[in-house]
Amino acid sequence: MSQSESHPSADKALLDELIAVLAPERVSCNDLDRLAYARDTFPLAIKGVAQGDRTYQPDVIVWPETREEVAAVIRLAASHGIPVVPYGGGSGIVGGALSVQGGILLDLKKMNRILALDSLSLTVTVQSGALGGVLEDQLGAQGYTIGHYPQSIYSSTVGGWIAHRGIGTFSTRYGKMDDIVVSLEVVLPDGQIMTTRSVPQSAAGPDLNRLFLGAEGTLGVVTAATLKLHPLPEARTHMAFAFSSFADGVECVRRVIHRDYRPAVVRLYDPVETQAQFSSLGLEPGQAVLLFVVEGYPELVDLTARSVREIARGLKPRDLGTAVGDYWLANRFSTASLCKTLTKPYGVADALEVANVWSRLAQTYTAMKEQMEAAAGPNGQVYGHCSHFYHTGGNLYMIFHAEADSVEEVSDIYYRILDAAFKTSMGNGGTLTHHHGVGLGKGRWMPQELGDAGFGLLQRVKRAVDPTNIMNPGKLGL
Amino acid sequence: MSDLIKTHGLELDRCAFCHDQCMSATPEVVATGDQTLVVSRVANFIRLADQGRLDWTEGLAKRLFYGLNDGLQYEYCLVKKEGHRIEPFLRAARAEAVRRGLAPAAVAAAAARVRDTGNVFGCLETLPEPVAPSRGGPILVHDAASRALTPDALAAARLLLQDVGDGPGELAIASCGMVEFDLGYVDLSQAAAHHVHAALAALPEGPVVTGDPVLAYALRVMYPQWGLPLNRQVLHLSEYLVDRTDLLPTFRPRNEVATFHDPAALSRGLGIVDAPRALLARVSGLTLVEPVSSGAAAGSDGPLAGYPDPAVASAIRHARFNELVSTGASLIITSSPYSKANLEAADGGTPVFDLIEFLQSAR
Numbered sequence: 001m002s003q004s005e006s007h008p009s010a011d012k013a014l015l016d017e018l019i020a021v022l023a024p025e026r027v028s029c030n031d032l033d034r035l036a037y038a039r040d041t042f043p044l045a046i047k048g049v050a051q052g053d054r055t056y057q058p059d060v061i062v063w064p065e066t067r068e069e070v071a072a073v074i075r076l077a078a079s080h081g082i083p084v085v086p087y088g089g090g091s092g093i094v095g096g097a098l099s100v101q102g103g104i105l106l107d108l109k110k111m112n113r114i115l116a117l118d119s120l121s122l123t124v125t126v127q128s129g130a131l132g133g134v135l136e137d138q139l140g141a142q143g144y145t146i147g148h149y150p151q152s153i154y155s156s157t158v159g160g161w162i163a164h165r166g167i168g169t170f171s172t173r174y175g176k177m178d179d180i181v182v183s184l185e186v187v188l189p190d191g192q193i194m195t196t197r198s199v200p201q202s203a204a205g206p207d208l209n210r211l212f213l214g215a216e217g218t219l220g221v222v223t224a225a226t227l228k229l230h231p232l233p234e235a236r237t238h239m240a241f242a243f244s245s246f247a248d249g250v251e252c253v254r255r256v257i258h259r260d261y262r263p264a265v266v267r268l269y270d271p272v273e274t275q276a277q278f279s280s281l282g283l284e285p286g287q288a289v290l291l292f293v294v295e296g297y298p299e300l301v302d303l304t305a306r307s308v309r310e311i312a313r314g315l316k317p318r319d320l321g322t323a324v325g326d327y328w329l330a331n332r333f334s335t336a337s338l339c340k341t342l343t344k345p346y347g348v349a350d351a352l353e354v355a356n357v358w359s360r361l362a363q364t365y366t367a368m369k370e371q372m373e374a375a376a377g378p379n380g381q382v383y384g385h386c387s388h389f390y391h392t393g394g395n396l397y398m399i400f401h402a403e404a405d406s407v408e409e410v411s412d413i414y415y416r417i418l419d420a421a422f423k424t425s426m427g428n429g430g431t432l433t434h435h436h437g438v439g440l441g442k443g444r445w446m447p448q449e450l451g452d453a454g455f456g457l458l459q460r461v462k463r464a465v466d467p468t469n470i471m472n473p474g475k476l477g478l
Numbered sequence: 479m480s481d482l483i484k485t486h487g488l489e490l491d492r493c494a495f496c497h498d499q500c501m502s503a504t505p506e507v508v509a510t511g512d513q514t515l516v517v518s519r520v521a522n523f524i525r526l527a528d529q530g531r532l533d534w535t536e537g538l539a540k541r542l543f544y545g546l547n548d549g550l551q552y553e554y555c556l557v558k559k560e561g562h563r564i565e566p567f568l569r570a571a572r573a574e575a576v577r578r579g580l581a582p583a584a585v586a587a588a589a590a591r592v593r594d595t596g597n598v599f600g601c602l603e604t605l606p607e608p609v610a611p612s613r614g615g616p617i618l619v620h621d622a623a624s625r626a627l628t629p630d631a632l633a634a635a636r637l638l639l640q641d642v643g644d645g646p647g648e649l650a651i652a653s654c655g656m657v658e659f660d661l662g663y664v665d666l667s668q669a670a671a672h673h674v675h676a677a678l679a680a681l682p683e684g685p686v687v688t689g690d691p692v693l694a695y696a697l698r699v700m701y702p703q704w705g706l707p708l709n710r711q712v713l714h715l716s717e718y719l720v721d722r723t724d725l726l727p728t729f730r731p732r733n734e735v736a737t738f739h740d741p742a743a744l745s746r747g748l749g750i751v752d753a754p755r756a757l758l759a760r761v762s763g764l765t766l767v768e769p770v771s772s773g774a775a776a777g778s779d780g781p782l783a784g785y786p787d788p789a790v791a792s793a794i795r796h797a798r799f800n801e802l803v804s805t806g807a808s809l810i811i812t813s814s815p816y817s818k819a820n821l822e823a824a825d826g827g828t829p830v831f832d833l834i835e836f837l838q839s840a841r
Contacts, residue, residue: 030537031537032514032523032532032535032537032538032541033512033514035519035522035523035526035532036513036514036516036519036522036523037513037514041497041498046495047495049522050494050495050522050525051531052526052529052531052532063510063511063512087513089498089501090498090513091497091498107511107512107513108511109507109511109512109513110510110511112508112511129511131501131502131508132502133501133502133503133554134502134508137770137771138770140770141770141804152497152499153502154498154499154500154501154502154503154554155497155498155499155500155501155502333499333554333556334499334556335497335499335556336556336557338497339492339495339496339497339556339557340492340495342495343491343492343495
């Protein structure tokens, strides 16, 4: 059905009020704008919008430029009792920025300025709508980096990183957003503006930063953040090995981490992904490739690289030299294979990321792969890698491609695979999500993830902070 | 229904289902924060309109004409190495919008100027007769862009070509047809291109040189695609001169700090990055500092012509200008009439020179 340019059901009074606090050119209920914002990077939303589906379209889009404007918009939304959905780059893969109940979509990308840079304390304060790629370029020109390089860096914003507790590919050295955030500026659901202290540590009760990290805009809108900085690395080296099994690779990484070495990048590919990504290496089936990228000050890079190599050799892998690292560094931001599957009429693909402790990591991988393959059926493919590691364990990145028998069944097979994956992960003591967040797509598993008491507590927190449930409703399973 | 999907379906799908890694490199999105200008959304609008699921409207057409086609997006494109391009479907969709009478006012006005004067700048000109080169020398070709936007650079080019002593010829054309092609006016574009092709065919053999990288790109890359091969070398002036540096005059020392802005058509289009810098290196005392983005990844300086939103164009050129002056340079050098005009329009106080004009001033 063709759509007209205007949105006849837009509330005229609300529009007038929004225009009064912003400006006419920063408020839109235009049909094309609404369609453009009816998707983020949630696979089913991408496929839906490509068919012209408008299930997740907002009623109005606004582009605030200041925290005061954000506060004014939220007060208006509260007075009208309509939802507000914060939107950054729309790179989230779990549907966290979808307008499931219409309402006002708050595109924060005009709030993209660096507000302060403290070169002594190594912090940068930046508005939350800054695009990652642009921000890193600006910081790099001054000799700094945040060290947060998610695969989506060129299409994601600081606010999105915080909302979903994002983690970049160099996280084993630079940390995850939980570690990188120093302080936050948040507009609360009643329009108040809250700023936490920019200090290295505080024991003044529970950490309020943590209340908003991973809240996905359900408790307020992050409008600025102070983040940790690092000087640009002076040295970088990389090495890769082929192990006879995925479990041997996991053991190698555990030994490295437990010796307190922190390579920036650690990526262990399972045998399927190893063959797909590195077929030119001529590896035997069943082998798993492990890549380390080490960067920082030269003396530490040298020590870490030598030690990692020595630890790896204890497990007798094949040394692959630098080819794997060169390839990865050149292609690290590409998600082209996922996108390609989505272009198939009945195709669907996603990358599911869970985490578990060392003692259960390898078994969780094996179990998830088995269950996901069963759910994906004969036309499906499941493979994975680990790419973020900690003292107590690591993540599993399980990627699947599947094809349904009809358009109508795409959603069924998608959720069938997710159900198999998450129940297996949680059944093995793992988590529902490691760094993509929950959004719309994973909400149904939140009670199992948090348990009855935990999920009940989250519901009560939501009701207390946002009693009229205007902030990004339908996310986190709330 | 048009044939957009039939002809460009693969490229449209690749963009429409994409994860938008080109967003940080899309000048309009960085300038406005508007998600509707991300390539994936534009591609989806085109698909849906072509399928009859979305009306062709002035609003849709306007969004088609935001894209700068300057290629910066490809530096981040997930499927660049598979040969993916957006210009073909964007130009085809623009042509469809024009065919439907939906061209934005600025675009239609640009086309009207071409119809009235032969060029997008509306310059009423009597073009001089072509001058044949002697001794196999080059033919300096220029269109209204050089004459309207950088006349001093054009005069400097004549002098420098005399210096290197090959007896240059000269061909003044109204338009090479590239801007018209980008704007979806295929008939105007092809009429201009055929005229230029015939004019060059009437001249003796010898390389074509030009200080305008858009013109060089058109002649070198697009004309063969349009079935109008020139069968002669097409060179940007910087390429031509850098091979003849021993014949160039000695330049006076310039104790200044300069930065070079790589025009899109020069760096990304023609892959020419080193030649301008090599020429500048011949000016003793001149310190060249690089901006945050340079070479093939250089930020956009703004559109060529017929852009639908002056405020967005202004934001783009100001962003680039600010990036260039943040290097601490006291002067900005570029090598394209369009780029020079865009950066000068930022009106930021730092002088902007065309490369050839600057070299001439240092004689």
